[in-house]
Amino acid sequence: MADSHAARIDSDAAPAGDVAVEMIGVNKWFGEFQVLKNIDLKVMKGDRIVVCGPSGSGKSTLIRCINRLEEHQKGSIIVDGVELTNDVKKIDEVRREVGMVFQHFNLFPHLTILENCTLSPMWVKKVPKAEAEEIAMHFLGKVKIPEQAHKFPAQLSGGQQQRVAIARSLCMRPRLMLFDEPTSALDPEMVKEVLDTMVELAEEGMTMLCVTHEMGFARQVADKVIFMDYGEIVEENPPSVFFSNPQHERTKLFLKQII
Ligand code: ADP
Numbered sequence: 179m180a181d182s183h184a185a186r187i188d189s190d191a192a193p194a195g196d197v198a199v200e201m202i203g204v205n206k207w208f209g210e211f212q213v214l215k216n217i218d219l220k221v222m223k224g225d226r227i228v229v230c231g232p233s234g235s236g237k238s239t240l241i242r243c244i245n246r247l248e249e250h251q252k253g254s255i256i257v258d259g260v261e262l263t264n265d266v267k268k269i270d271e272v273r274r275e276v277g278m279v280f281q282h283f284n285l286f287p288h289l290t291i292l293e294n295c296t297l298s299p300m301w302v303k304k305v306p307k308a309e310a311e312e313i314a315m316h317f318l319g320k321v322k323i324p325e326q327a328h329k330f331p332a333q334l335s336g337g338q339q340q341r342v343a344i345a346r347s348l349c350m351r352p353r354l355m356l357f358d359e360p361t362s363a364l365d366p367e368m369v370k371e372v373l374d375t376m377v378e379l380a381e382e383g384m385t386m387l388c389v390t391h392e393m394g395f396a397r398q399v400a401d402k403v404i405f406m407d408y409g410e411i412v413e414e415n416p417p418s419v420f421f422s423n424p425q426h427e428r429t430k431l432f433l434k435q436i437i
């Protein structure tokens with residue numbers, strides 16, 4: 179692909195300076211159980227935010243609320259200027275702009291890698307097939323597995339499948355990427371290749387909200403690390419402060435356990 183075309187494909191990154199996501203006083207319950215408690219969070223365009231905390235603290239729920247995979251009951255969530263309510267059109271609008279990568283890659287097993295990457299652009303965005311394939315090959319190249327395009331997910335390693343999942347999200351040209359423990363289901367030797375892809379994305383200016391316990395990644399790219407416990411944001415600081423001078427006992431305890 180000509181360089182100028184590649185540059186055009188990549189040039190959609192949102193300009194820095196504006197608010198990408200704002201959560202104001204967000205509360206959520208599963209039945210009687212309160213899973214999110216008064217969450218206030220502002221993500222600026224271009225921010226790289228890492229969310230960590232014990233299992234069950236509400237990290238997945240928090241990020242799933244941002245693309246309305248979960249509904250919050252109180253407070254407001256505004257994504258790129260659009261407030262999430264029951265308005266399905268607005269939910270669709272937000273989902274088109276927000277990419278999500280899960281712990282278990284969630285690729286379609288009966289589709290090839292290329293088809294996994296072209297499906298949403300063709301059906302949701304009505305991108306013509308040839309163009310969708312060109313974009314898909316561009317992003318498969320970016321995650322360094324263009325040669326796997328015609329294979330099926332089961333023929334790839336876990337690390338490769340997760341890189342496909344990232345490429346598939348990028349094909350929708352998201353303005354924000356959500357990652358929910360993208361490396362925690364991988365064999366140790368495959369963690370690095372996925373983290374390298376994420377670091378590259380971060381360095382290119384993608385707005386990212388990543389639930390991960392990969393503290394090396396947090397140190398390397400995060401603008402801010404958020405620590406959650408029992409549904410609350412307990413602490414929120416740049417990695418330099420977060421790791422060397424944690425403010426809360428709960429954060430200190432958590433860091434002791436994982437580092
Ligand atoms: P984390 O990602 O930090 O491990 P989660 O956001 O997945 O935490 O879950 C937070 C809490 O909410 C956990 O106690 C979990 O059992 C509970 N929970 C998550 N999803 C549901 C659900 N769909 N229904 C009921 N409880 C849930």
Ligand code: MG
Nearest residue numbers: 237238239359
């Ligand atoms: Mg989780």
